[in-house]
Amino acid sequence: xxxxxxxxxxxxxxxxxxxxxxxxxxxxxxxxxxxxxxxxxxxxxxxxxxxxxxxxxxxxxxxxxxxxxxxxxxxxxxxxxxxxxxxxxxxxxxxxxxxxxxxxxxxxxxxxxxxxxxxxxxxxxxxxxxxxxxxxxxxxxxxxxxxxxxxxxxxxxxxxxxxxxxxxxxxxxxxxxxxxxxxxxxxxxxxxxxxxxxxxxxxxxxxxxxxxxxxxxxxxxxxxxxxxxxxxxxxxxxxxxxxxxxxxxxxxxxxxxxxxxxxxxxxxxxxxxxxxxxxxxxxxxxxxxxxxxxxxxxxxxxxxxxxxxxxxxxxxxxxxxxxxxxxxxxxxxxxxxxxxxxxxxxxxxxxxxxxxxxxxxxxxxxxxxxxxxxxxxxxxxxxxxxxxxxxxxxxxxxxxxxxxxxxxxxxxxxxxxxxxx
Amino acid sequence: xxxxxxxxxxxxxxxxxxxxxxxxxxxxxxxxxxxxxxxxxxxxxxxxxxxxxxxxxxxxxxxxxxxxxxxxxxxxxxxxxxxxxxxxxxxxxxxxxxxxxxxxxxxxxxxxxxxxxxxxxxxxxxxxxxxxxxxxxxxxxxxxxxxxxxxxxxxxxxxxxxxxxxxxxxxxxxxxxxxxxxxxxxxxxxxxxxxxxxxxxxxxxxxxxxxxxxxxxxxxxxxxxxxxxxxxxxxxxxxxxxxxxxxxxxxxxxxxxxxxxxxxxxxxxxxxxxxxxxxxxxxxxxxxxxxxxxxxxxxxxxxxxxxxxxxxxxxxxxxxxxxxxxxxxxxxxxxxxxxxxxxxxxxxxxxxxxxxxxxxxxxxxxxxxxxxxxxxxxxxxxxxxxxxxxxxxxxxxxxxxxxxxxxxxxxxxxxxxxxxx
Numbered sequence: 052x053x054x055x056x057x058x059x060x061x062x063x064x065x066x067x068x069x070x071x072x073x074x075x076x077x078x079x080x081x082x083x084x085x086x087x088x089x090x091x092x093x094x095x096x097x098x099x100x101x102x103x104x105x106x107x108x109x110x111x112x113x114x115x116x117x118x119x120x121x122x123x124x125x126x127x128x129x130x131x132x133x134x135x136x137x138x139x140x141x142x143x144x145x146x147x148x149x150x151x152x153x154x155x156x157x158x159x160x161x162x163x164x165x166x167x168x169x170x171x172x173x174x175x176x177x178x179x180x181x182x183x184x185x186x187x188x189x190x191x192x193x194x195x196x197x198x199x200x201x202x203x204x205x206x207x208x209x210x211x212x213x214x215x216x217x218x219x220x221x222x223x224x225x226x227x228x229x230x231x232x233x234x235x236x237x238x239x240x241x242x243x244x245x246x247x248x249x250x251x252x253x254x255x256x257x258x259x260x261x262x263x264x265x266x267x268x269x270x271x272x273x274x275x276x277x278x279x280x281x282x283x284x285x286x287x288x289x290x291x292x293x294x295x296x297x298x299x300x301x302x303x304x305x306x307x308x309x310x311x312x313x314x315x316x317x318x319x320x321x322x323x324x325x326x327x328x329x330x331x332x333x334x335x336x337x338x339x340x341x342x343x344x345x346x347x348x349x350x351x352x353x354x355x356x357x358x359x360x361x362x363x364x365x366x367x368x369x370x371x372x373x374x375x376x377x378x379x380x381x382x383x384x385x386x387x388x389x390x391x392x393x394x395x396x397x398x399x400x401x402x403x404x405x406x407x408x409x410x411x412x413x414x415x416x417x418x419x420x421x422x423x424x425x426x427x428x429x430x431x432x433x434x435x436x437x438x439x440x441x442x443x444x445x446x447x448x449x450x451x452x453x454x455x456x457x458x459x460x461x462x463x464x465x466x467x468x469x470x471x472x
Numbered sequence: 473x474x475x476x477x478x479x480x481x482x483x484x485x486x487x488x489x490x491x492x493x494x495x496x497x498x499x500x501x502x503x504x505x506x507x508x509x510x511x512x513x514x515x516x517x518x519x520x521x522x523x524x525x526x527x528x529x530x531x532x533x534x535x536x537x538x539x540x541x542x543x544x545x546x547x548x549x550x551x552x553x554x555x556x557x558x559x560x561x562x563x564x565x566x567x568x569x570x571x572x573x574x575x576x577x578x579x580x581x582x583x584x585x586x587x588x589x590x591x592x593x594x595x596x597x598x599x600x601x602x603x604x605x606x607x608x609x610x611x612x613x614x615x616x617x618x619x620x621x622x623x624x625x626x627x628x629x630x631x632x633x634x635x636x637x638x639x640x641x642x643x644x645x646x647x648x649x650x651x652x653x654x655x656x657x658x659x660x661x662x663x664x665x666x667x668x669x670x671x672x673x674x675x676x677x678x679x680x681x682x683x684x685x686x687x688x689x690x691x692x693x694x695x696x697x698x699x700x701x702x703x704x705x706x707x708x709x710x711x712x713x714x715x716x717x718x719x720x721x722x723x724x725x726x727x728x729x730x731x732x733x734x735x736x737x738x739x740x741x742x743x744x745x746x747x748x749x750x751x752x753x754x755x756x757x758x759x760x761x762x763x764x765x766x767x768x769x770x771x772x773x774x775x776x777x778x779x780x781x782x783x784x785x786x787x788x789x790x791x792x793x794x795x796x797x798x799x800x801x802x803x804x805x806x807x808x809x810x811x812x813x814x815x816x817x818x819x820x821x822x823x824x825x826x827x828x829x830x831x832x833x834x835x836x837x838x839x840x841x842x843x844x845x846x847x848x849x850x851x852x853x854x855x856x857x858x859x860x861x862x863x864x865x866x867x868x869x870x871x872x873x874x875x876x877x878x879x880x881x882x883x884x885x886x887x888x889x890x891x892x893x
Contacts, residue, residue, distance in 0.1 A: 063498070063511070064498055064511065066502060067495075067499070068495065069490055069492055070490070073484075073490075073491060074491070075487065077486055077487030078487030081487060087486075089524070090513035091512040092510065092512070093509070103510070261488065326775070331758070332758050332760070333754025333755060333761065333775065334754060334758040335754070336753050336754030337752070340754065341862070343829055349777050351777070351781035351785050352773075352775025354770075354772060354774070355772055355773075356766070356767050356772070356773075357771065357772070360772035363772070
């Protein structure tokens with residue numbers, strides 16, 4: 052089955068926003084085994100929009116439109132799609148009530164134009180929008196499907212996950228069920244080598260690798276008559292991957308991020324944490340504090356970008372900084388020790404490096420980074436060479452600090468026999 | 473003139489990357505006064521790509537393609553565009569030499585397939601690529617222009633800025649010259665009201681507002697026979713905007729960010745800075761440290777997410793935290809005073825707030841934030857109500873902390889008579 056994406060909105064044509072919906076929808080459609088050959092963007096103009104929809108219907112089986120479902124006069128995706136499909140619009144009572152309740156709950160005044168959002172093409176399926184007022188719409192006809200979704204990602208994504216994926220899966224006479232195996236501490240090409248035989252021999256489930264900031268995600272997708280059947284297909288593959296990657300798998304849950312996995316490890320072990328950052332200047336702390344509820348675990352953080360701050364705040368010795376330099380194994384270790392001493396945290400992680408663009412030398416080039424992790428007094432330090440611009444180097448450093456923390460906490464488990472009762 | 477964008481690449485159709493080139497090119501084309509009605513994405517497939525190019529040429533004057541100029545067999549944008557335009561490919565000697573030098577300089581082995589990148593359609597213009605090996609290409613014919621650009625943004629953007637904008641401007645028998653007036657501390661609708669008469673009455677220069685994170689940018693674009701003429705047209709408009717927005721304009725330089733503007737203010741005044749963060753957990757420090765060379769100015773930062781850390785690290789009194797709460801005007805002030813005292817920095821900024829999703833109450837809802845800025849002992853504190861999810865609230869908080877810092881430093885100028893000699 053061939054799917055085609057059409058994003059509707061003048062703000063996309065003016066470059067005011069980036070079309071992240073297309074990336075999201077493409078990835079999810081690929082997971083569903085649908086081929087996407089074309090994407091387009093068109094403005095809120097009836098004639099041009101109608102032409103784009105007609106072209107898409109000629110060459111694709113499923114056309115997914117996003118945007119232009121709002122209450123204002125220039126939102127005309129639904130009206131245009133209905134016309135192309137030869138349907139009239141009619142009031143959809145449940146959507147009407149939802150809109151009414153939405154406004155009542157928020158104490159907002161409901162203006163006349165909002166009723167437009169409750170109009171649905173005759174014979175079409177209205178799809179609940181739990182995060183906004185415009186329902187989604189599915190129009191079926193002449194062997195084709197036209198799916199209309201709201202433009203805001205915080206409405207589009209939940210609607211697609213909850214209603215459109217099951218709908219499209221049903222189309223294939225079964226269920227599509229996928230799990231994301233998230234791997235850290237192993238490079239992309241290594242992961243691909245390790246799973247090459249599984250990918251080459253795959254049919255159902257399928258395995259697709261995605262590299263994202265120092266992590267590799269393997270999406271494992273099964274298609275089956277029902278969820279129980281899908282689980283039966285998935286389990287041996289997930290077990291096989293667990294056998295091959297072991298503790299480098301930090302989660303099999305799509306919603307768990309690396310920082311969340313690290314925060315969970317800390318919380319389960321009742322370990323507190325503090326951070327000491329030079330080149331990343333707070334980015335590592337910020338990423339840990341992305342995790343809601345981390346306040347029990349996160350003690351305090353220190354940003355010591357200058358040498359003076361490393362000395363004053365973290366008690367790094369002046370002689371050490373002069374002899375070894377701020378970017379050195381020894382300084383990273385001293386920072387991790389200093390941070391543990393003043394914060395009294397169980398785990399202290401320290402980062403020092405050269406993010407550029409200036410400050411690099413032949414011996415210590417831009418991209419050289421040391422990360423030290425102090426778990427209950429035992430310090431592990433690693434040297435890295437990262438590439439890219441200042442922002443990229445800092446981002447990669449943060450990911451690798453989280454990976455090192457995770458590694459050191461798991462290592463500490465062996466010594467404390469955590470979990471082995 | 474109508475422009476159309478085509479991005480070529482299977483990785484876009486699979487959702488592996490987001491089409492940021494489209495947003496960049498759309499914005500710049502709008503600046504040039506070109507109308508963009510359609511954008512599309514198509515894979516590295518000759519037949520489908522040829523059809524998309526043909527359709528674009530039927531309805532638009534200028535077609536800009538990005539991606540698919542690389543050395544591998546599946547890069548076929550140039551070959552396909554040449555075929556559609558009825559041109560043969562021929563070796564372009566200067567590009568050949570550039571590629572040779574590029575590999576020599578980097579000590580890389582030059583494989584046979586790289587010569588493919590030096591082939592250019594007959595009669596076409598080859599455009600220098602200063603950041604990669606694939607030259608850009610301009611094919612003119614039958615009143616249309618087809619422009620081929622490399623896919624990586626770090627190659628595409630400099631090429632477009634340096635060569636394509638002058639080329640497209642020349643098409644309009646003159647120069648397009650634009651300045652970005654960046655405004656902070658004034659809301660979007662207020663800015664639009666203040667410049668409404670200018671926008672309504674505009675012809676040349678034109679003024680276009682863009683809202684970005686708590687800032688509003690006004691892009692002022694003049695078209696003229698040459699740069700001197702354009703400057704003459706721009707100056708009175710820029711002066712007028714300066715008169716209307718005054719010190720709320722933090723720069724008229726496209727490349728200067730808000731954090732860079734604040735860092736420059738600090739450096740010019742030889743003021744040092746430190747940060748104390750609760751809900752933003754390092755994001756404010758990270759944004760300041762985005763600015764290369766800030767190490768002279770930035771003294772140290774403290775992440776005090778828990779109450780205990782606020783007490784231990786910043787000496788916020790336990791009784792104050794108990795009486796007023798961690799998210800209060802008084803705590804923000806105490807944090808800013810504590811940070812200044814321990815860091816000995818001239819400027820200390822402190823942030824405390826409720827980023828959610830949990831932790832909100834009726835009196836102190838999610839989104840309530842206090843920011844305090846201590847400049848040489850004088851503390852200013854402000855209360856904010858931000859909306860959105862956890863990430864959005866934290867991001868907005870950081871922008872507003874920078875805006876408040878800027879405001880307080882300029883206020884301090886009045887007292888010290890900085891700049892008035």
